[in-house]
Amino acid sequence: MAHLLLVESWVGAMGTLLPRAIADLGVEFTFLTRRPEHYPQSLPDGSTHPLRRGRAVVTAETNEPAAAIDAARRIHSDASVDGVLTSCDYYLPTTARIAAALGLAGPTPDAVERACNKALARAAFDSYGIPGPRHATASINDRAGLRAAVDAVGFPVVVKPTDLCAGMFVRRADDWPAVEAAVGELRGFETNARGQRRDSVVLLEEYLAGPEFSVESWIQGGVIHTVGVTDKRLGGTTGFVETGHMFPASTGDVERAALTAAAEAAISAVGLDHGVVHTELRMTSAGPRIIEINPRPAGNQITELIRLVTGVDLPRVAVELALGFAPAPVAQAVGAEAPPGRPSSAAVSMLVPTRAGVIARMHGIPEVADHPAVVASTFKEPGHRTTVGVDNNSYVGSVITVSSDPAGAGPLAETLLASVSVDYVSRSAS
Template sequence: MATLLMVESWLRSTGHSLPPLIRRLGHDYVLLTKDPALYPDSSSGTRHPVRGNASEIVRADTNDPDAVSAASRAVASRRRIDGVLTTCDYYLPTVATIAHELGLPGAPPDVLHTATRKHRVRQALDAAGLPNVGFAVADSYDAARDAAASLGYPLVAKPVDLNSGTSVQRVDDDAALKDAFHEITAEAHNTRGQARERVVLLERLVEGAEVSVEAIARDGETTIVGITDKSLAGPPAFVESGHMFPADLPAADVADAEAYVRDVLAALDYRHGLSHTELRLTSDGPRLIEINPRQAGGYIFDLLRLVTGVHPLEQLVRLSLGQPPREHEATDVGSAAVFFVISPRPGTVVGVAGTGALDVDPDVVRWQLSVPARAGLPRSNDAYLGHVVVSSASRADARAKAEATVGSLRLRFADGTHARPLGVPSVEALVGAPVHS
C-alpha cells in the first residue's frame, strides 16, 4: 500500500471519483487543505468523499508556498509519502513544487508554472516556431483596444489563470471588448483565494471543429490515449454542452491533431503527467485553444474509462507513484458521450420532466440532476444543472443518443413555464441526423 499526499481537490466530478478510487487501488492519502469545510457534507449528512476517504487531514495554508512546503515536509517526516497529486488546476504548480522538494515523481515546477498560464503557453509556442493564433496580453483597456486594432475583430478574450471556461468570450467590437476586459479583471482572487494575474489574453478567433487530445507523458515518452469531440452551447461564451469519445474524425485529421499536440507538449517540455489539450481543426491545420496539464474534466474521464477500460484517474495515481500507465483493455463500448443539462434562460428551475425514461434506457450509463436550482445565463462550465452519460456499441453514434436523451427533457420553471435544455439540436435535426457505424 502506498500513501499519497492530496493537495486540495475539486468539489465535484473528480473530487467525487478520485478519493474512493485511491482506496480501491489499495492506497490511502493524507489531505492537505487550508480548510476542511471546503468539502461539505451532503444534504443527507454523508461526508464529502475528499474528507471521508482521507486517512488523515492536515490543515495548512495551501495558498502560501512556505506554509504548504513546511506542512508537506512535516507530514513526510513522520510517515512515508510515496506521491503527491491534486485534481484542482489551481494547485498543480504547488504539487509539482512539493514533489520536487520531497524527491517524488512529477513534472518540474517551472513547467507547470508555464502550462497553467494561457499567455505563457502562447509565448512558448511562438518561441518553438509552432503554428499558433495571433494573440496579445493587455493589462489595461487602452492596451486591449490597441491590441484589438492590430489583431482585428472578431477576437476571443480570456483570463490567463482561470478554469472551466470562466469569462472566456467572443468580442466583436470595442464595446464588447470593454465589457469583457472589466469582467475578466474585476476579481483580485480566484475561487480558492489565490491572487490572480489581472490581465486579458486576446486571441484571433479561429473556426473549425473543436476537439481535445488526451495524452499521458512519462519519462519524456508521450502516449496519445485518443481524441474527444466537443460541442458548444453557443456564443458569446464558450460553454461546453457535450463530449464524445472517441471523436468521429477522418484519419488524416487524427494524425495531424496527434502530431501537433506532441509538438505542443515538447515546446512546454511537459514530460510527466496527464494532459488535456483543446484544439480547433482549422482549414490550415490544428490550432491550440488551450492546454490543461491534468486529466480531462467534464466527465470525459468517464468516457475514456467506458471505452478503454482504464480510468484516467488511475493513471494519475500511477504516475504520481512513478509507475507506468496501465495498458488499455478491450471493451464492448464503441463510443461514449456526455451531454449537459443547461438552462436556456435565467430563472429558478424547480423540476425536470422526462427523467423516468432515463432509468429504463439501456444506453444511459448514468444521469444526475441538481434541481431546484437558480439558473443564470451560462458564462462558464459551472452552469450545468446536470448531465447524462450514454454509451453505444457503435464507434460514432453515442453523441446523437446523448443529445436526443437530453433533448427529451423539459425544464420546469417557478413561473410555470417549460423549456428544452440549451444546446440541444432541434427534434427535426435529431431525427434526420445520419448515424455512422
C-alpha cells in the same frame, strides 16, 4: 501501503473520480487543504464523501507555496509520502513544487507554471514554431494597451483571462464595446473561487473557427503516450460553454493523427515531462490549432468516457504516475474495434440553463435515467438557482450514454437530454 498526498481538489466529478482511483489502487491518502469546509461531508446518498475517507485531513495555507511545502514536509516526516497530486487547476504549480521539494515523481515545476498560464503557454508554442492564433496581452487597467493589443490581433477577438478555467470570462468580441464589456467583467473578478488574487493580464487571441477536440495523453520519463481524441460540442450564451463530448471523436485517421501530433508538439513545447495532460484544439481550415494545454486529467466526465470505451482510467494513471509506478501501456489502438463487452463509443451531454431562475421541476428525467444506453445521469433538484449559461459551472444536468456504434453515443446523449425540460418558479411567486 503507499501514501499519497492530495493537495486540494475540484468538488465536482474529479472530486470523486480521483479518490475512487486512489481506493482502487489500495493507496491511502492525506488531504491537504486550506479550507476543509469548502468540501462536502457526504455524497447525495448520505455516505462519507470520498475526499474525507483518507487517513487525515490537514489544514494549511495552500495558497502560499512555501506554507504548502512546509505542511507537506511535516506530513512526510510523520508518515512517509510516496506521491503528491491535485485535480484542481489552481494548485497544479504548487503541487509540482511540493513533489520537487520532497524528491517525489512529478512534472518539472516551471513547465506546469507555463502550461497553467495561457499567455506563457502561447509564448512557449511560439518559440517552438507551433502555428497558433495571432495573440497579444495587455493589462485590464491599461486602456491604450488594450486598444493596441486588439488592433494587433484584429476582430473577431477572443478575450480571455490567463489564469482561470471552466471557460470563465472567455468571450468572443466582434467590436470594441464588446472588448470593453468583457474586460469590465474581468475587472470585477479580482480573486478566484479559492481566494487567490488574479493576474491583471488579459490575453487577446484571434478567433479560430472550426470544430473542437481534445487529446488525452500521459507522460512518463518524457515519453508521451496518447490515449485518444475526444470531440466537443459547444453552446451557451457565449458559444464557448462545453455542452457535450464523445469518445472517440468521429474523425478520420488523418485528422486524428494531425490532432495527436499537434498536441504532442504542444506538450514538448511547454516542457511537460510527467503526468496526465488534456490538450484542447480546434481543427481550422489551416490545420489543428492549440486552444490550451492542461497538465491534469480532463474534466466534464471525459475520463469516464475513455474508461468505458478503452478501460484506461486516467485518474488512476495520474495516481500511478504520482507514485512513480508505470501505468499499463495503452492497449487498445484508438479507432480499433472495441474489445468484447466494451462499447464502441461513449458520450456525455450537459444541460445548460437558458435563463436565471429557480427550478420548480424538471420533466422527462425517469425516461432518460431508465434508457438502456444510459450509464449515468444527474439533475439538479427543485429549488436549485440557475445562472444563465456563460461558463461550464452552470450545468443543471448531464447524461452519459454508450453505444455499439463508434459514432452513436454522442447523438443519443444529445437527443435524450433534449427530451428533458425545466419549469422555473414564476417570477411573481419567487
